[in-house]
Amino acid sequence: MLYIKCPYCGLRAQKEFSYGGDATVKRPNINEEVSSEDWxxxxxxxxxxxxxxIELWQHIAGCRQWIKVQRDTATHEIFQTAKVTEEIR
Amino acid sequence: MSQPFRLNKEGLINRNKKISFTFNGKKLFGYEGDTIASALIANGIHLVGRSFKYHRPRGFFGAGVEEPNAKLQVEFNGHSEPNVNATEMELVEGLSATSQNCWPSVNFDVGAINNFLKMFFPAGFYYKTFMWPKSFWYKIYEPFIRKAAGLGVASIEKDKERYEHKFEYCDLLVTGSGPSGLASAYAAAKNGAKVILAEDKPRFGGTLLTDDVSIDNLSGKDWAEKIITELKSMPNVTVKNRSQVFGYYDHNMLVMFERVSDHLEKKSKFTPRQRLWYIRAKETILSTGSIERPIVFGNNDTPGIFLSAAAKEYMKVYGVLVGKKPVIFTNNDSAYETALEFKKNNVEPIILDTREEHSSELIDEAKSKGIDIRFSHGVIVANGYKKVKSAKIGKLNKDKNSFEKIETVDCDCICVSGFWTPSVHLASQSGNKLKYEEKIDAFIPDKKKQHETSVGAANGSFTLEESLKHGFENGSNLSAKITETKTEISIPNVNEKNYGAHDKFWCMPLPKNENPKRFVDFQNDVSVSDIEIAIREGYRSIEHVKRYTTLGMATDQGRTSNLNGLQLVSNIENKIVPEVGHTTFRPPFTPITIGTIVGREVGMEYMPTRKTPMHEWHEKNNAVFVDAGAWKRPRYYKEGNETLFEASKREAKNVRENVGICDVTTLGKIDIKGPDAAEFLNRVYTNAWMKLPIGKARYGLMLREDGIVMDDGTTTRISENHYHMTTTTAQAANVLSHLEYYLQIVWPELNVNVVSTTEQWAGAAIAGPKSRDMLSKLYPDLDVSNEALPFMGYKEAEFFGVPSRIFRISFSGELAYEINVKSDHGMFMWEKMMEVGKEFGNQPYGTEALSTLRIEMGHVAGPELDGRTIPSDVSLNGLVSKKKDFIGKNSLGREAFNVESRQKIVGLIPIDRKSSIPEGSHIVQDQNAKLPNPKLGHVSSSCWSVENNNPFSLAIMKDGKNMIGKKFFAVSPLKNKSIEVEVISSHYVDPEGKRVRS
Structure with missing residues (x-):
């Protein structure tokens, strides 16, 4: 079970989070034309x-904030966590 | 009642307390502190089971977790458990143990015929034999294999025991209380670290209990006791015996299995049987020790053959002799300690040492005591079927591949030692790639992957001095980093015997024309010849050899067999062991009960139960409940002997004719506030939201980005910047996360807050032509006319002195209202409604009637919004704005969503107007067509239309809009039904929607 550092609450067990996929995907802007391919x-x-x-997790059984987690998908090592408004480099 | 093999004095058992038990029906006794194994051996009983494949007689081989053979069916404290390790299970009063895998008895087992047919059961036997004919599989092969497979019998009784889970955090977790573990824990504790010390066995001390050593002039045992006593007195230390750390998971989380009360005769009602600990440790010391491995020889599975350290443990811990005429067969010095222990107890052993004549401290001591030592010797084959009677021994030639002399010696036990294998399981589970240590012919941990440090024998250090030193140093250094305190500890003086080098010898050759079975893996009956066959047949990877032969796949996970198996493969292949590699170590280290894994999450505690504030009323009024997620919802209210069908028809009919009330508390409710709330709703829903007036509700449809309908519900504008959203019961949590996702990540510039208020409001729907009359009685001071409170209107008013919200919305398709009050007032509201509604013929209705009402109206719900439908599929394209952008809009333009023959919702009625159509039925043109019969659609929801008094269903059908008026078959192979149906509009009742507006 992973041990994830929520930027708002601190280190919490994976049980409290739900996974939200790739954090680097950016939604095309609302009300703007977008090509079929981009969409x-x-x-x-x-x-x-x-x-x-870099992936999204939501602290669903905690502060309910979506957060960014930089994780190694092979070893599960977590390098960094951040608020979604912050950048992970 | 004498115990012929019990020593008079030795051992750590409590001779003042006798414990009686039975074995295969025979009444026996042992002492407090005995295991089943030690008590049976004390009574001279060695034959305890039959082997898995050949049903060969088997006895005890080890004295702890390494035991491959002695697995018993044990009944104690009112339960029956299979595959219990006799060498680990402590004796409790009244325990009854029986042998497994034998019929009619362990002494005379019919299955032993397999032993004489063994040439027909080589490696891969099942794979080769049961391949064909295919039709034999289900009826003949599978039942046969199932009957033959498995050892014990699982109980079918409900487990009445209590199991618990515990979460713990510590600075240092120490796994194993041998010398290195004790030293580590002690040093860390002195530095002020929060320490957990776990010991699998009942007694602390590990090898200190059995080795002839002294530390600071105390015996090993006394030193261990001193350290443990001090550790127990420290508030920062948790010391746990009967607790095995069996798994090492991500981010330094280890799981421990504690046997809390199996050894107790009596316990309180709330004492759990076993407890599972999830331990998040900052640092972990792996002091798991090592396990002796055997040397392979002929018939080496005969009862009476032991690992030499186990024989010593039986003497020193339990005061039990495993035999009175022992042969010690070894390639190293450690077995000499066993021989000396026999000698001390006036038993004369013979030592067979595969090494050439040489000298060492222990050899010299054995010689001086007059023990018969024969160098360059080994056991070729053990004689005796149910117990060792003699051993054919041989003098090895210089190359150790043939014999210079063969003779037979009488003996009643053979104690074998092929050197020591570090227990690297936890290290390997942590991600540590192991390395092969030539010096000890075994794998040890390499570079650490997590915060784990292996010390002592687990790290390949086999001397006490080194183990203690490593323990103290690592315990001190690792904890000092955490506590930033360093207490100097002087490393104690150690007195131990020096060992000479071991012999890299692991398997006895066979004389010409002799071919006894030489077992590598006892529990799965894998012999040398099986592994040879696997390699001859082309299996190269050790993982494949393992699976083909089942080497190391039994419950003992090959603790005594893995390295010998690797040696064999590397010898045949002419490779060195590290090239062959090792198989994967997986948790759990030893079997643990399912009950422990489940913990308290059984029955009612399996998941939370959500009850509405009106639940008690429903219960009192004969509601039959249905699970809706975690919620309990009334499905129908039973009157007299009514069936579900009769009751739901009555309830639905009453709504259509009079008025009914329904508990709708479970609907998801989300409070939305902020100046950008309207803009946010406009992006989330497919329809327009910018112009919704205050005091009005609107039906909204939500899509996923791929264009599929996610959820539907109404949202009401409470005030300028305040909205109240409802979701379906099932999607409430998903919708909230979805909204939070967009607000926090995609459009953080929108000033909006969302919060779930599902639990805060109790809700009741009032539906039916008389609902307005009833409402006016509930709110005598309020104008509830169609003009003052029109369809989709909203009002706030006092409900008999209690604040309430009134929404004029309808799911049933009737004139209807939903009233919300604070949860605490839910019951009050409900009871008032029941009281006031009497004169209008009001009756409560459950989810079954609710479904009936919405289905015949053609309102879609979960079965239609099943994650595969877009708005036009369910005739909701009127709600899709063409003018504005919203979540998922771009996907609606996809070609496949816009083809003429796209699926669409339709209504179905049976031609005979009588047969109800099972939900999930497939719609086909020709019910007798050859399979696979092309599927044109499926039935999503079915009901008995109370309006038209015949069955009616909703279906999602390919090219649905052009199918109206056509006839098909709805077939349900599951229910074995085929019903001829006619396709009609999905709006079966009140297609213009006049009633809701009336």
Whole structure:
């Protein structure tokens, strides 16, 4: 079970979180034209990297904030967590 | 009642307390502190089971977790458990143990015929034999294999025991209380660290209890006791015996299995049987020790053959002799300690040492005591069927591949030692890639992957001095980093015997023309020849050899067999062991009960039960409940002997004719506030929201980004910047997360807050032509006319002195209202409604009637919004704005969503107007067509239309809009039904929606 540091609440067990997918995907702006290709990429296309991956988790049984987690998909090592408004480099 | 193999004095058992038990029906006794194994051996009983495949007689081999053979069916404290390890289970009064895998008895087992047919059961036997004919599989092969498989019998009784889970956090977790573990825990404790010390066995001390050593002039045992006593007195230390750390998971989480009360005769009602600990440790010391491995020889599975350290443990801990004429067969010095212990107890052993004549401290001591030592010797084959009677021994030639002399010696036990294998299971589970240590012919941990440090024998250090030193140093250094305190501890003086080098010898050759079975894995009956066959047949990877032969796959996970198996493979393949590699170590280290894994999450505690504030009333009024997620909802209110069908028809009919009330508390409710709330709703819903007036509700449809309908519900504008959203019961949690996602991540610039208020409001729907009359009685001072409170209107008013919200919305398709009051007033509201409604013929209705009402109206719900439908599929495209953007809009333009023959919701009625159509039925053109019969659609919801008094269903059908008036078959292979149906509009009742507006 992972041990995830919520930027608002501190270290909490994975049980309290739910997974939310790739955090680097950006939704096309509302009310702006978007090509079919860009839209399809946004809706369907996801990378499945082995190694470092920035992903979204929601602290669903805690503060209910969505957070960013940089995790190694092979070893589960967590390098960094951040608020969604912050950048992970 | 004498115990022929019990020593007079030795041992740590409590001779003042006798414990009686039975084995295969025979009454026996042992002492407090005995295991089943030690008590049976004391009574001279060695034959306890039959082997898995060949049904060969089997006895005890080890004295702890390494035991591969002695698995018993044990009944105690009112339950029956299979595959209990006799060497671990402590004796309790009244325990009854029986042998497994034998019929009619362990002494005469019919299955032993397999032993004489063994040439027909080679490796891969099942794979090869049961391949064909295919039709034999279900009726002949599978039942046969099932009957033959497995050892014990699982109980079918409900487990009445209590199991618990515990979460714990610590600075340092120490797994194992041998010398290195004690030293680590002690040093860390002195530094002020929060320490947990876990010991699998009942007694602390590990090898200190059995080795002839001294520390600071105390015996090993006394030193261990001194340290444990001090640790127990420290507030920052938790010391746990009978507790095995069996799994090492991500982020330094370890799981421990504590046997709390199996060894107790009496316990309180609330004492759990076993407890599972989830321990998040900052640092972990793996002091799990090592396990002796055997040398492989002929018939090495005969009862009476022991690991030499186990024989020593039986003497030193339990005061029990495993035999009175022992042969010690070894390739190293440690078995000499066993021989000396026999000698001390006036038993004359013979030592067979595979090494050439040489000298060491222990060899010299054995010689000086007059023990018969034969160098370059080994056991070729054990004689005796149900118990060792003699051993054919041989003098090995220089190359150790043939014999210079063969003779037979009488003996009643053989104690074998092939050197020591570090227990690296936890290290490996933590992600540590192991490395092969040539010096000890075994794997030890390599670079650490998590915060784990292996010390002592688990790390390949087999001397006491080194183990203690590593323990003290690592315990001190690791904890000092956490507590920033360092207490100097002097490392104690140690007195131990020096061991000479071991012999890299693991398997006895066979003389010409002799072919006894030489077992590598006892529990799964895997012999040398099985592994040879696997390699001959082309299996190369050790993982494949393992699966083909089942080597190391039994409940003992190959603790005594893995390395010998690897040696064999590497010898045949002419590779070195590290090239062959090892198989994966997986948790749990030893079997644990399912009850412990489940913990308290059984029955009512399996998941939370959500009850509405009106639940008690429903219960008192014969409601039959249905689970809606975690909620309990009344499905129908039973009157007399009514069936579900009769009751729901009565309730639905009453709504259509009079008025009914329904508990709708379970609907998801989300409070939305903020200056950008309207803009936010406008983006979340498919329809327009910017112009919704205050005091009005609107029906809204929510999509996922891929265009699929996510949820529907009404949202009401309470005030300028305040909205009240409802969701379906099932989607409440998902919708909230969905809204939070967009507000926090996608559009953080929107000034909106959302919060769930599902639990805060109790809700009741009042539906039916007389609902307005009833409402006016509930709110005598309020104008509830169609003009003052029109369809989709909203008002706030006092409900008999209690604040309430009135929404004129309808799910039933009738003139209807929903009243919300604070949860605490829910029961008050409900009872008032029942009282006031009497004169209008009001009756409560459950979810079944509610479904009937919405289905015949053609209102969609969960079965239609099933994650595969877009708005036009369910005739909701009128709610999709063409003017504005919203979540999922871009996906609606996809080609497949817009083809002419796209699926669409339709209504179905049976041609005979009588046969109800099972939900889930497939719609086909020809019910007798050859399979696979093309599927045109499926039935999503079915009801008995109370309005038209015949069955009616909703279905999602390909090219649905062009199917009206056509006839098909709805077939349900599950219910074995085929019903001829006619396709009609999905709006079966009041298609213009006049009633809701009346």
């Amino acid at each position: 399809d990429n946004f809706v369907y296309m996801r990378k499945s990297p082995r190694g470092k991956h």
